[in-house]
Every structure is written in structure tokens, then in C-alpha cells.
Amino acid sequence: MANHHIKNGEMLLYSSVISLTPPYSFERLLRRLETHPDPQLLVNVQESTLRRVFRVGARPILVSLQFAGTMEQPFIRLHTEVTLSASEQQLLEKTIRHVFSADLDLNPIYEHMRQQQPMVILTERFRGLRLMLDSDLFQSMVKTIIGQQINLAFAAALTQRLMELAGDVMVDETGHKFMAFPTEEAVARLEPTDLRPLQFSQRKAEYIIDYARAIVNGTVDLDRLWQMEDDEIIEHLTAQRGIGRWTVECLMMFGMGRPDLLPAADIGLRNGLQMVYELAEKPDEKEIRRIGEDWRPWRSVYSLYIWEAVGAVRRKETWE
Template sequence: MSQHFDHQNFQQICDNLATADADLALIVSTYGYPPLWSRPNSFESLVHIILEQQVSLASALSALNKLKDAIQEITPARVLLLTDEEFKACYFSRQKTAYVRYLAEAILSGQINLAGFENQLDDEVRAKLTSLKGIGNWTVDVYLMFVLHRADIFPAGDLAAVNSMKKVKQLPHDTTREELIQIAKQWQPYRTVATMLLWHHYLSVRKPR
């Protein structure tokens, strides 16, 4: 089975990574442990991740909250009752409106079973989710990391993680995606937690003093 992490072992994994990698050790000693970012295994969580594709986290959250105000509970059945105009009023683009509808239909038809994902391998979850329009590898990476707490995911398409990695490792700006994936292999089997350390660094550096 795929390895998991939780509140019991999260800081221990951070310590193990720090022992093996001086750059990660510096993040922990400077900024402390990262939060264990976590979301429930729900349709709402996946809608939230779809909203976060290629936009700021703040604008994604405001669209999610607007949707919640409109329908109280974000369920597949409720979102399918919304018109294009109602989605637009919740700050959804045409594309994201379509993606959320595809996902809602896939869940209602039984094509996608979120609870079932908890017992499936990472690759099986990825294959099922990426078969849906509008869900690519980045969305699946975040779902595996935040929702299913899978321990060994490196989201090579995540700009914040990649930029932080280049900075922390003092890599040239034009380091390729393949090179980054190769470097991240040293963090196996805990690439998710290493990525959370990178995000923690990214957010801490950007915080106003």
C-alpha cells in the first residue's frame, strides 16, 4: 500500500528529512515545522482544488465561499442545479464551471468513488481522476497530499514548490522539470512532507516582516 503520514508521525518525518538534507534542516531551524495541511475527502475539497488551478489561493477560496453561500452545502446534486449565470456570480470561469459539473456527474453516476480511493494505490487514483476533463496531475497531486495524506508525492507542476526548491537548493533558474524530479528522489519515501517544507519556506519568506 502507499505510505501515509498523519499528526502522529508528521514531525518525526520532518526530522528524518532534516537529518538527511541540510537544506531542509535549515527550513525547520529557521521557520519551525510546517503545518500539516489537510482537507476532508469530499466533493467540496475537490471543487476547492479545481478552483485553485492557476489562480491565487485567496481568489479560489473566495469563489468557494461564494458557492457555499449560494447553495449552503457543496454537493454534486446541488451544483448541478446551478445555471451558468449562477456559477458566474460565484466567480467561476466557464472552464471551471464545466470541470465541476463533469466531476459532479462522475460522482453521482458512480464513475468516481471518493471513499473507495482511500484503499487504492496512488497510480489507480491518478488514472481515475485524470480521466475526467479538467483534472490533471497537479490537481491529483494536491488531492493525494492534502486529502489522502499519501507520503511520497512531488508535485513537479507546482510553481511555489518548484521556486522554493530552486531557492533552497541554490539551483539555476533554468533547471528543468526532469532535473527537479531527479533531485526530489532523494526525499523518497517522503516527498510529500519535503514538499510541505518547501511550501512552508515559500510562504514564510513571503510573509511581511
């Protein structure tokens, strides 16, 4: 549903409504950002609004979103201040539906989780939580590589510095600067020496630039991934230096939105699993995969909820 209209005297050149599958908790989505910062987003918690730049094709477009309705009847209003062609409208809506996990039905997953006693409290506490995905696979991979072995806050700082160095800037009517994530071409043109002053390690700088070049020269074809099985994707991408299993699992989970990934090497997941399952020792990767067998075919969602238990503790949320 798209139309043109006047609001508060301003011309909103494109607007539409995105339907969502309940239950959907905007509050949880936004609260997660407190512990998982994303420098691309401008969030207003009081008004449940979010603004960021999406690339529609190659064109960066500033998009304003308002979360509306209720947990059981949720929807998103979106608008832009530029006109969009019909195909751009379709592409933008498809991207938004993907990014906000609009079509994921949590009900059967909760039913599944309730069979795992330690998960019951999480299905109640985090009801309606789902992932906000990355908007494309290039930036998803780059952000995941950046996030290897460093804390989330530092990773967000490095991501922001990369965007400031090589991304596109858009300024809104209030003067706020919005960063669009760099294209693969822009990153491919960089040298590791460009990233070292931003506090990237030498190796991480090489990994990211090599990856961008592999896409530009066709060694890696991201569009083909959507047709491939999880195991094939792991095999294909871990052939690249700097990309290990954890990184590809995160790409499939945060970038592709696949439902059954278990990044078992993840330190946050190890800590969370120990906490939620009340284990005497921190589980290793093998132990996590063993426990996770009971979570099929929804291991991504289990992982998210276990991570979020850690996030809630960090945010000092009270558990009533």
C-alpha cells in the same frame, strides 16, 4: 474521552480531547493560514482557537477547537453545542484526527531531511508544522480545481462564493455566519451559468460541475480511492476532463494525507525549490522530479516545507 459538562453557565453538549503526536506547532499551523486563507475557518490566534463546520455524515455541525499543551505535549479540546450520537462522536473524532494530521510522526522525517543540506534550516524554522487537510475528498478536489492557475487569494474568494451559492449556512450565538462546503448533490444541480457571475471561468465551472455529477451518478467512486495505489488514482481521476496530474497529486496530498506526493508542475513549488536549493534557474517539472528522488518516501512533507519557505517570505517573516 467524551463527557458532558457545564462551563461558564453554558451547556456544552459534547466535548472531548484529541491527543496529538509531537512535535506539533499550532503557531505554524495558524500562521500558514495567513498566506493560505480558508474561508471556512474562524481563527483566533491569541487564544489558539479555531471554529468551523464539519459534515458528520450528511449533518453539518459547528465545531469549536482549542489547541492546547505544548510543542512536545500537544492536544486539542473540542466541543459542539449540539448532542451527537455515539457513532457521530466517533466519526467526528476520526475526521478531526485526519484533518489535523494527529498521528503523523515528524521525527523520522526530520532525520531524513537533515541528510539534505538545504532542508536543515527548514526543519528547525518550521518544527512541528504539518498539513491541515481537507475534511473530505469532494471538497478537496473542488478546491484544488478552483486553485488551478490562479493565485491563492483569488482561489479562496471563489471558494467562498461557491459556498455562499450552494453550501449550508450556520449561525452561532454571536451571529457569525459559518459556511459548510456544498455537497456533491448541490453542486451537481448547478449549471455553469450559475458560476459565471461569481467570476469562475466557463471551463472551470464545467469542470467542477461535471466532477460533482460524476460522483453523484457513480462514474467516480471516492470511497474506493482509499484502497488504491497513487498511480492507480492518478490514472482513474485524470480520465475526467479538467483533472490533470497536478490536481490528483494535490487531492492525494491535501485530501487523503498521503506522504509521498510531489506536485512537480506546481508554480509555488518551482519557486520555492529555486529559493531553498539556490538554483540559478527556475526548475522545470522534470528537474523537480529528479531532485525529489532523494526525498522519498516523504515527498509530501518536503513539498510542504518548501512551500512554507515561500509563505514565510511572503509574510515577511524574519529568518534569524
